[in-house]
Amino acid sequence: MQFMLYISRYMIPFLILYIVGYGILMKVPVYDSFVTGARDGMKTVAGIVPTLIGLMTATGVLRASGFLEFISQMLAGAAGGMSSLFPPELIPLTVLRMFSSSAATGLLLDLYKEYGTDSRIGMTASLMMCCTETIFYTMSVYFMTAGIRKTRHTLAGALLATAAGIAASVVLARI
Numbered sequence: 001m002q003f004m005l006y007i008s009r010y011m012i013p014f015l016i017l018y019i020v021g022y023g024i025l026m027k028v029p030v031y032d033s034f035v036t037g038a039r040d041g042m043k044t045v046a047g048i049v050p051t052l053i054g055l056m057t058a059t060g061v062l063r064a065s066g067f068l069e070f071i072s073q074m075l076a077g078a079a080g081g082m083s084s085l086f087p088p089e090l091i092p093l094t095v096l097r098m099f100s101s102s103a104a105t106g107l108l109l110d111l112y113k114e115y116g117t118d119s120r121i122g123m124t125a126s127l128m129m130c131c132t133e134t135i136f137y138t139m140s141v142y143f144m145t146a147g148i149r150k151t152r153h154t155l156a157g158a159l160l161a162t163a164a165g166i167a168a169s170v171v172l173a174r175i
Contacts, residue, residue: 051144055137059100071095086170087121094166098135124173131165
């Protein structure tokens with residue numbers, strides 16, 4: 001274990017030294033390449049910012065209006081008979097996770113405070129946060145950046161993967 005801690009402590013500095021050393025060895029202007037990459041990165045950030053602002057605003061409006069809670073209550077009512085399989089307390093987290101990771105993290109902390117981290121709900125919620133993705137955020141940012149207009153089957157695939165992640169979370173939390 002001590003060996004792994006030693007390696008992990010020096011891995012990043014070693015990687016940076018390796019990249020710079022390799023660039024110098026291959027006679028690549030390392031600093032100029034870094035500056036060019038940083039400039040391109042700033043262009044990408046400038047292209048993503050309007051999408052991020054729009055998505056954050058939409059998520060804030062949905063939360064403030066109570067629409068996400070309304071959808072969560074409707075789904076909890078529909079899934080009332082399945083409470084032995086899937087805790088209804090996790091439905092708001094499931095819905096919110098598809099839109100915003102930071103909002104879902106806040107909701108996760110509230111679940112921890114109420115039920116505890118070692119409870120079935122806490123364990124399932126933790127696993128769910130690891131096994132699912134912010135579908136709409138990811139799709140909007142990456143497709144906008146790449147200029148993709150036809151998403152084809154991406155949303156269906158992402159929703160299927162999220163359902164699989166949720167199912168895996170429930171199963172793993174019971175083990």
